[in-house]
Structures are given as structure tokens and as C-alpha cells.
Amino acid sequence: xxxxxDGPPAPRLEVSHTRLPLSLLxxxxxxxxxxxxxxxxxxxxxRAPKADDWAAAERDVRAGFRAGDLIVAAPAxxxxxxxxxxxxxxxxxxxxxxxxxxxxxxxxxxxxxxxxPVGRDGRVVLEHHYGALTVRQVERxxxxxxxxxxxxxxxxxxxxxxxxxxxLPCPWQGDRFQxxxxxxxxxxxxxxxxxxxxxxxxxxQPVERARVVVEYPAVVLGREIAxxxxxxxxxMRKAAKGPVDLVVWIDGKPAMQVTTRNESGWLISHxxxxxxxGQTAAVRFEVSSTATYARYFGFAAEARS
Amino acid sequence: xxxxxxPVKRDRLIALLLGIxxxxxxxxxxxxxxxxxxxxxxxxxxxxxxxxxxxxxxxxKHHNVKQSFSQGGIDRYWSDNAPDHPVIMKTLYGLSWRAxxxxxxxxxxxxxxxxxxxxxxxxxxxxxxESTAFRFPAMLFSGLLIAMVYLFARRFVPRPAAAAGAxxxxxxxxxxxxxxxxxxDAPITTMAFAVGFSYWKSLRSTxxxxxxxxxxxxxxxxKHNAWFxxxxxxxxxxxxxxxxxxxxxxxxxxxxxxxxxxLLGPPIFFAHWPWLWPAPAARVQMYxxxxxxxxxxxxxxxxxxxxxxxxxxxxxLIRTTFPFVSTSLTVPxxxxxxAIWGAVLLLRRRRGDAVVADGPVEAPPEGxxxxxxxxxxxxDRAPGAFLATQIFGPLCLLAVPSxxxxxxxxxxxxxxxxxxVAAAIxxxxxxxxxxAQVRALQRPRLARALPAALAVLLCLPAVAETxxxxxxxxxxxxxxAGGFAGGASLGxxxxxxxxxxxxxxxxxxxxxxxxxxxxxxxxxxxxxxxxKREGRLDMAVGDTGAAEPGIQASSMGLLVWEKHWAIYEGWxxxxxxxxxxxxxxxxxxxxxxxxxxxxxx
Numbered sequence: 074x075x076x077x078x079d080g081p082p083a084p085r086l087e088v089s090h091t092r093l094p095l096s097l098l099x100x101x102x103x104x105x106x107x108x109x110x111x112x113x114x115x116x117x118x119x120r121a122p123k124a125d126d127w128a129a130a131e132r133d134v135r136a137g138f139r140a141g142d143l144i145v146a147a148p149a150x151x152x153x154x155x156x157x158x159x160x161x162x163x164x165x166x167x168x169x170x171x172x173x174x175x176x177x178x179x180x181x182x183x184x185x186x187x188x189x190p191v192g193r194d195g196r197v198v199l200e201h202h203y204g205a206l207t208v209r210q211v212e213r214x215x216x217x218x219x220x221x222x223x224x225x226x227x228x229x230x231x232x233x234x235x236x237x238x239x240x241l242p243c244p245w246q247g248d249r250f251q252x253x254x255x256x257x258x259x260x261x262x263x264x265x266x267x268x269x270x271x272x273x274x275x276x277x278q279p280v281e282r283a284r285v286v287v288e289y290p291a292v293v294l295g296r297e298i299a300x301x302x303x304x305x306x307x308x309m310r311k312a313a314k315g316p317v318d319l320v321v322w323i324d325g326k327p328a329m330q331v332t333t334r335n336e337s338g339w340l341i342s343h344x345x346x347x348x349x350x351g352q353t354a355a356v357r358f359e360v361s362s363t364a365t366y367a368r369y370f371g372f373a374a375e376a377r378s
Numbered sequence: 379x380x381x382x383x384x385p386v387k388r389d390r391l392i393a394l395l396l397g398i399x400x401x402x403x404x405x406x407x408x409x410x411x412x413x414x415x416x417x418x419x420x421x422x423x424x425x426x427x428x429x430x431x432x433x434x435x436x437x438x439k440h441h442n443v444k445q446s447f448s449q450g451g452i453d454r455y456w457s458d459n460a461p462d463h464p465v466i467m468k469t470l471y472g473l474s475w476r477a478x479x480x481x482x483x484x485x486x487x488x489x490x491x492x493x494x495x496x497x498x499x500x501x502x503x504x505x506x507x508e509s510t511a512f513r514f515p516a517m518l519f520s521g522l523l524i525a526m527v528y529l530f531a532r533r534f535v536p537r538p539a540a541a542a543g544a545x546x547x548x549x550x551x552x553x554x555x556x557x558x559x560x561x562x563d564a565p566i567t568t569m570a571f572a573v574g575f576s577y578w579k580s581l582r583s584t585x586x587x588x589x590x591x592x593x594x595x596x597x598x599x600x601k602h603n604a605w606f607x608x609x610x611x612x613x614x615x616x617x618x619x620x621x622x623x624x625x626x627x628x629x630x631x632x633x634x635x636x637x638x639x640x641l642l643g644p645p646i647f648f649a650h651w652p653w654l655w656p657a658p659a660a661r662v663q664m665y666x667x668x669x670x671x672x673x674x675x676x677x678x679x680x681x682x683x684x685x686x687x688x689x690x691x692x693x694x695l696i697r698t699t700f701p702f703v704s705t706s707l708t709v710p711x712x713x714x715x716x717a718i719w720g721a722v723l724l725l726r727r728r729r730g731d732a733v734v735a736d737g738p739v740e741a742p743p744e745g746x747x748x749x750x751x752x753x754x755x756x757x758d759r760a761p762g763a764f765l766a767t768q769i770f771g772p773l774c775l776l777a778v779p780s781x782x783x784x785x786x787x788x789x790x791x792x793x794x795x796x797x798x799v800a801a802a803i804x805x806x807x808x809x810x811x812x813x814a815q816v817r818a819l820q821r822p823r824l825a826r827a828l829p830a831a832l833a834v835l836l837c838l839p840a841v842a843e844t845x846x847x848x849x850x851x852x853x854x855x856x857x858x859a860g861g862f863a864g865g866a867s868l869g870x871x872x873x874x875x876x877x878x879x880x881x882x883x884x885x886x887x888x889x890x891x892x893x894x895x896x897x898x899x900x901x902x903x904x905x906x907x908x909x910k911r912e913g914r915l916d917m918a919v920g921d922t923g924a925a926e927p928g929i930q931a932s933s934m935g936l937l938v939w940e941k942h943w944a945i946y947e948g949w950x951x952x953x954x955x956x957x958x959x960x961x962x963x964x965x966x967x968x969x970x971x972x973x974x975x976x977x978x979x
Contacts, residue, residue, distance in 0.1 A: 084506045099719065100811040103804075103836070104905045107712040110857045114846050117861050121966035150866040153485035153939070153969040154960050161979060162956025167950075168957045184967065185863060205967075264948035269683050271948045307676060311685045 107153055122184050126204035133201055134180045134207045138162055143176035147187040155182050166223070169264050169273030171301045171373040172341060175213035183207045205266040219295040220328075220376035222356075223262060227290055230287075231260045235283045252286075255280055260287055265371035267303030269339035274371035276305070279317055279362035288357040294323075295378035298356070300346040302333040305369040310335045319372060321341025322357040323349075333370065350378060382512070386920045393528045396544050397521035403548070404517040408510065408558035410849035412880030417559050417903030421512045422492045423459035424472030424560065429493035430455035430652070431473075449656040451732035460666040463562060464651050464888055466599035468514035471560045474838070475821055476505040479511040486917050490907040512560045520557040523568040523795055530575050531799045534733040534740075534761060535806035542833035543802025546713045547795040549840035555851025559877075562601040563788040569597035569702040570792030573607050574768050578959075580635040581618075581754025582743075584914035593639025595646025602669050603772070603792055610638055610771030617763040620753060631750035642768050651883050662810040676942035679704075681869025687780045695781040700771040701790050707859040707870060709786050709797070710840040716795050716804030723807050726760030768796040786852075786871050803837055805923045818856065850965050862966040869941075876900035878970045882963045883909060885973065886918045889934060892975055894920045897928045897935025899946060929953050934960070934975040951972045 144163055146155035156163060173179070173191035181192045184205050195213030202208075207306060222229075231243040231250035243252035249261035260277045267274075277285050302319055304310055314335060319342060321329045329344045356376075362368050413421070420740045433455070434446040445451045459468065480503035483495045500815065505511045527547040531540035548554060557564040574591045578588035597604035616623075621629035648654055654661045676685045679700055706714065727733060730741035746755040772790040781790075809829045816825040839857075846861075847854035852873040855865030866872060879901050885895050896919050898906065909915035922931040927951045929935055937947050951957050954976045961973035 096807075096811045097815065100808045102718065102830075103712065103715050103808055104812075106715055107836050108837050110710065110712050111842045113857055113861075114839060114842035118966055121863070148863075148867050150968060153959055153972045155968065156957050156965060157959045157962050160956060163957050165951050165957060167953065185867075187867075249722075264945075264952055266945035266948060268945045271944055271951070306945045307683060307685065311676075319615065 079151070086108075097378075118233070120205060122151075124206040126206045127154065129160050129203035130182050130201075130206045130208045133203070134159055134182070135162070135292045137198060137199070137210060138180065139178065141176070142180060143170075143173060143179045143191065144180040145189040145191055146190040147183040147192075148182055148185065151182070165264065166273045169271045171223075171272070171274075171299070171351065171375065174216040174299065174377065175218050176373070177213060179211040179213065181207075181209040181313050182210060182292045183209060216299075216375070216377040217295065218375045218377055219293040220289075222289060222292075222374040222376075223273060223275065225289065226260075226262050227274070228258065228291075229260075229308075230286075230290065231296065232260060232286045232288075233280065233283050234286055240286070252269065252280075252285070258285065260285065263307035265303065265369065266307060267305055267367065267371060269307065272303060272305075272339060272371060274301070274302070274373045276304075276369060276371050277358075277360045278370060279360050279365045280367050281365050283361070284359040286357060287360075288355060290355050291353050292356045292376055293355055294346045294349045294352050295376045296347045296350050298323075298328075298346055298374055298376050299341055300329065300331065300358075300372060301339055301341045301373045302331055302370070302372045303334055303336055303337065303339045304369050309367040309369045313364065313367035315325070315362050315366065315368055317362045317370045320359040321369075322359070346374075346376070389529060389532050389537070390961075392541065393525035396528050396541065397525035400524040400548055401521040403515045404520060404554075404558040407554070408517070410514055410554065410880065411559060412877045412901075413509065413562075413908050414559070414877040415900060415902040415905065416875055417561050417877075418902055418908060419558050420468050420471060420562075420909060421509065422461075422904045424468040424470075424512060425475060426455050426458045426472070426492045427465060427469050428472035428476045447655070451495075452652045452656060454825075455649070457491075459660060460653045462667045463601060464647065464665075465478050465561050465653070466596060466650055467515065467519075467560075467565050467601075467638050471512045472504075473506060475511045476515045477502070477511070477846075478502055478514060479508045487907075487911040493530070493539050502922055509560070509908055509912060511540070513558050516564055517558050517559055517832060519565040519568040520548065520947035523564075524574055526571050526935055527795050527798055527802075529695060530571075530578070534735050534799075535739060535802050536734075536809075536829060537808060538829040538833040539734075539802045539806035542805045542837050542953055543737045543798045544743065544880075545837040546710075546801045546840050547798035548714070549800075549837060549844040549854075550713070550794055551844050551847035551851040551854040552708050552758050554790050554844045555847070555849075555854075556791065561786075563791055566601035566603045566794060567630065567791045568954055569593070569600045570603065570607060570768070570772075571795045572932050573597050573604070574611070574764070574796070577611050577635050578759065578764065579713045580633065580638075580752075581759050582716070582746075582752050584634060584751045587634030587751060588642075590635040590942065591640075592646065593644040594639045594651075598643055598647035599650040602665075603789075606771065606775055609638065610883040612636070614760065614764045614767040614770070615753070615926065616785075617755060617767075618760045618910070621757070631748070631753060633753040634751050637750075666905065668742065673783055674782040675874075676786040676940065677786065677874075678869055678871045678941040679780075679783060684783055685942070697779040697783070698777045700783050701776040704787050704870075705773065705790070705793075707855050707865065709856065709867070710843045711776065711857045712796070712836060712839045716801035716808070716836060718802030718804070719807055720800035721762075721765075723803055724765065727762060729758040729760075733803055735810060737806060742958070749814075765796050765800050769793045784872075790881075808832065808836070850881065850970060852877065853965055853970060854861050862968045866968045872939060872941075872968070873970060874940065874948055876902070876905065878938060878963065879936060880909075880914070882936070882961065882971060882973065883914050885961055886919060886934075887937075889975070890916075890918075892933035894918060895933040896920050896921045896935030897932035899936055899943070900938040900940075901936075904936055913923035925949075928954075932976070937974070939972060939974045955979065 143279045173238045179192045181189045192211040195211035197209050199210035233252045234240045243250040249259045252258040258280045264271050265274045316332045316334045319331050331342045437446045441874050486497050524544045528544035531543040572593050576590040580590045622630040640869040674685050688697045732739045748756045772793040776790045780927050809832050814826050859865050922928045928947045956979045959972045959973040960978040962969050963971040
């Protein structure tokens, strides 16, 4: 058996004058690191926002909040705590918004120096500090939404068009447009999860050898139509890879085609309608895929100026 | 006591004390850690395995022993959690529970046991809660690990540095979180170190060459990480004996340790697991397939959700960084710095030198001859290469893009005690530098006290970070990352498997109106049973089941926050008609669990 631990001592190393400073410097740095790390560890919990900070921020936001305002937290991971305090002021469509373009006033509750992306292009008109939290009111140039395809989704006509061009209407049934014969072939407004974020969208799963058509007969156009697309949800993206095509038609003319894949995330595309701003047109969305398995396709759109 | 034996005995005593202190710290800490979905299963399985022993005793009494060894008699108990994991730890958990719990088994929770409770259990009631009794063997394994780290580090560094290394092995938030729970990741870390240590000793000891096979057999019965241990050891062995190939132009002899592992490991593995006995080949195959074909669960890394092997080069490269980045963001930074210092020292070391200048010399004993029985007797054992293979082996394995990354740090934790040994070498080097300075100042008393003082100082951040992290070690990230908040901002995995709900059980218990229809998300039935058995959860609290139907049927519920669970929060919003949580459990402002009530709008 070995008895190594207290073996004969090795000869002492002579520390040279040229090498000493480096090792001494390193030793000092590690000792300093240990002290800093210990100090940070002990004080970090004190630097986190406290319940009182959140309560004060809540009071501030409530005092100035107007209908149509957007409330956000930064960093985004603080969003659930923000909603615990102010969630009654946030509707499901707002929480699952397509983007922030329509919001002229944004309330940010920030911590740790973070800023919300949606507020970055605006002007800070109010800034209050509550402990570790900062409340900012941001005013920004907002888009004027002339037609919200999600809000007006029951105005749409939904059908399934097969390869021969024959169209089968999908009538309204309870909470959705349900197409015949295929259970999952429906169009419904609901929350979808795209890229692990919740979005308020129309869910329209593609079906084999056919197009799912959602047509709005009378859309008031603005300078553009913003179209957001994405594939829900995490398990479906794990199970399948097929791309989904969305073709947008305006008054019978193709205006845009976008292909959405698992890795596309929440993809926002823009159709320039400046030339027809203020006019009313029929807008048709056609959803199709060559690989339809587990394709929970969601989209949202707004006509904007 | 002879003068030669005295230091060895002193070291063993220190190792024992470190082991006891480890168990004591874990016993204090474990009560705040909840039960994860895997741990609940292992506790259930452990209790069921106990049932087999109970029935075996009955069968012996009634001269019907064969019944216990029939396929039916075996499968009734041992098919629980098979083919997932071998049973050494689960059996120990079951036996520990049976021996040490304080029995309230005839009370209202009697029906929540996985096997019928025939009557009040006579036990040695060491622990107030049943779960502590289940978990106790895991804590003992951690105690054993820390003792071994000290003893191994002592081969290279003086006592204060070795003790620091032992503390740094324990005081790692993620390891510490896993150390007391009734799972396998901390025990396999112990066994990886035990296999490595016994292999190291086997290089100059025949006795340990044989023992190495036994230890590896136990490791095989602990968790499948053991499959890869010989590979890491072989890499070291080839390096250590590289002169055989490079100068003597012949392959090195196969060492006794590997022969012993090959001969003793598989039989021990087979013998320890009754479930294998009725159909050995088929069931061993099932066990292998379970892990070789394991599904990729969801896991967040650098802001992305990973649940499939990456297919494009960019994602493969990012995926490859996972164990290295995770290590650099979870291990206390001072520990990492010390380990790097230790690594530099090992890299610069010449064959036969001591690892640190005032430490023991590694050179082979004079006149030793090569032999497959003691294959390290005639050569330097290359401690740097040994630590490198034991540290980077598990890390590199988890860097292969096709391996799943769920579970995160726990899957390469066997590297960490070896990293702590490298850190101990760093402590010794740093101590030597500063002691030399103090000696130059003619302060002999200070010079004498300095090694111990520095050991304490250098362990302080790791201990503070570990204390800070509890009971949410899975969510903890180090100074480089920026703590809990920094980890969240970097998009690092926040937690998994529902361990984090224990601190909010009171919030659930209080709401009698709603908690009868409670949605539990990722907290599974076995964990709920254990909370109820221990009186931590009101027996009347309900469970509305899984996924969207479970949420729709509930009056209140919780969501364990992980990136991929977002759709579940959407189901809450739609079903409850609000985005406003009733409760958010957070750590330093980072949400961990989100509670909803249908009545809160």
C-alpha cells in the first residue's frame, strides 16, 4: 500500500526576481476575486427589486395609464411579475400582440439597466425610480391601424380549395371556421406559441393537396399590410420540419408570398399598399404546404398607415 | 501510533470530519428542496423495491423462497423504473426509508404508499420527514466524495489546500443542489471519483487493481455514466505509458485494473439488478437502448430552446460549447481561477517532480520494475493528464452535438471533483507565493497561519454562492453570468422537473376554496404524494391532471417557468380569461413559478 501523502519534501523552489511579480500579481488577483465574489454573493439579493418597489411602480403606472397604452417589463423575463401587479390592465390580445407598432404610449418597468425594445424608438417623457426599478413612460410614433385582421376575423370567408380549384366552404361552428371532413382543418383565433413566445393569431393548419383560404371582402387599406407568421408549438416544431407557404392576394392579384419554417420564428413581412391607401379591397390569405404533418401555422395581419 | 502512520491517520481523521460536515450541511439544506419528477419516481421505486425484501422475508418464513425469484415475483417490484436506471441507489433509498423514517404510515396518507402498508413500521426514527430518510444515502455518498477528494488532493498538496479542494468540490451550487436528493447524479459523481481514485492507486498497488473492478461494478449499478469511465482512464493510461509505444515500440501492457473491470464489473452489474435476471440479454439490451435512443427533452441554452440534435454547422458549433460555457457560468469563479492556476502548474510540471514545490514527490519508487499488476510503479503517473482526462472526458462527451443536453450541468458533474482537485493545487500554489512574501517580511507567525487563512478565504465565495443559491441551485449562475438575473438574461436554463414549488406549498394550502381543483403542471403525482405523506400539502388538495384539459378543469394552478412551457401559460390565459398571475415565486426578481387563480382577474 502506498504512503504517499507525507513523502519526502521536495527541494524548495527558489523564486526568481523576474518571475515573482507575475505570480504575486496572480495571487493578488485571485485573492481580490475571492473577496469580490464573496461580497457580490452576499449583497446581490439586496440589489433585486423588492415588493415595495413593485408596489410603488404599480401605483405610478396606474395613475397615468390610459386605455390603449402598452405596459412592458425589461428585461423581458420580469414580465410575469409585472403582470402580477398590472395584468388587469393588459388584455390577452395586447399580451400576445403581433408587434408594438400600434402603441403610442409605452410604460416600461425596467431593472438592471435594461430597456424594452419597443420603447427604444420613442421619447422618454417620464422617468421615476423606485428602488431597483425604473418606471419610464415613452411616447412614440404609432402606426394607425385601418384594418385589424384578427379583430375582424369573423368577417372573413374561409374555404378549402383543392388542387383542381374546387372550393369547399368552411362554415362557422361555435368558436371557429370548420372545414368539412378533416377535423384539424379549421381557422380559429387563439393564442399560439411561436419561438416560445405567445402570440394572438389565427391558427390555420395546412392540409394535403389543398389551400386553406381566408378571405376578407372589404379591407380598408393603409400604406402597408404587415403580416406576421409563425409555427406553433414547441412539440410540433420538434416533430416536423415542413415549410408552410402563405400567399396574400389583394383584389385578385398576388401581393406577397412568404415561406415560414421552424426557425423563422415570428416573421413579420410588409406589403406596400401606399398607392391604394384609403381604398377598400378584398384581401385573401392562402395557406399551403407540401409537408403538412404537425404544421400549426399561425398568422396575424394589420393594414396600417 | 508510529510516527510514519500518524500523518496518514490524521488525514483520515480530517477526511472523516469533512465527510461528516458535508452530510450535516446537506441535512440542513435538503429540507427546502422540493421533489422533482425524477426524484419522486425514484422514491416510489425505492419503496417498492423494499417491498420485494419484505415479501422475501415472508417467503423465507413460509418456505417459498422460489416465489421471490420467479419472474412474477421479481417484476412485481423491480420493473418499477426499469429499464431506465439500475438499482443500487434506489434500493439504498428504499432501505434507508424503511430503517429511518418516523412512521405515520397508518394515518390519512396510508393509501399514498406504492406498496400496501400492513401496519405501523418499527424504525429507528432518525428523520422527521420520510423524504430525508429516502435521501440520506445520497448525502452519505456526497460525504464519501468530499472525504475522497481530500485524500486524493493530499497526494499532491498540503493539508489546508487539500481541505480547500474538498470544500470547493462540495460548494458548487449545482452540485450542491443535486447532492442531497434521492437521484443518481451526485452518487455517480462519487462513484466516478471512486473509480478514478482506485485506478490511480491501482497503478502502484495490486490490491487496488482488483478493487478497481469492484468499484466500477458498483458505478455501473449507480448510473450509466459509468459506461464511459474506462475510456477516460484508458486515455490517461496510454499517455502515462506513452514511452512504451514511442521509445520501446510496443503497446503497453493491459493493466490489472482494466482486467479487473472487465471481469468483475459486468457480473456485479448483473447481480445487483434482479429485473435483469429473468431475461438477461433482452433486458440488458432494453437498458442500453433506453439511453442510446433517449429522447431529447427541451432545454434552454443561450436563449435557444434545444430539443433535437442540431443539423446545421452553426448550431452544432453552438451546441458543442454547452458543457464548457455551462461550467464557466455555474462553477464559482474563484474556484475556476484556482483550477486554471492548478492546470498551469500541472502543464509546466516535469516528470518526477512534485506537483507543488513543497508537496509530495510523484516520482516512482527507486528500483521499481514494470508489471501489469502495478503498471505505474516504474513511471511518473502523470497527474496532470489524469486530471485532464477525468475533467474533459465527461465534458467532451456532453459536447457531442448528438447527445441530449437536458439535465444540463448534472450530466457532466463527475468532472467537478477532479476540477476541485486542480483548484486545490491552485490554492497550494497561491499559498506558497504569498507565504514566501510574508516570510520575507520576517513574520513567522503570520506565515504559519497563512495557509489555513487563505484556504478559508478562497473557499468563502464558493460557500457564499452555494448558500445563496439554495434551494434553487438549478437556477443559479455565477459572478461571470451575473447571478440568477444574469443567467436569465443570457438565456440559460432556469430549472427543470418541478423541484422549485416546495416554498409555495403554503400559498396553495391556504386556498381551500380553489385548491381542490389544482393544476400542478410539471409536479407529478409521486411528488404530490410525498408532500402529502409528509404533511406539507393538505390531503384535500386536488390534481386536475395534465396539459390543457387539466388547466381547463382547474380553479387554480401553477406553471413552472421554462422556455418551452410558454404554450401552457397561454392555456391559462385563455381558460382563466386573464394574463394576471395570482402569485409569482422568484429568486432575486427572476420568476421561477407562476401561480394563477381563476378568481383573480
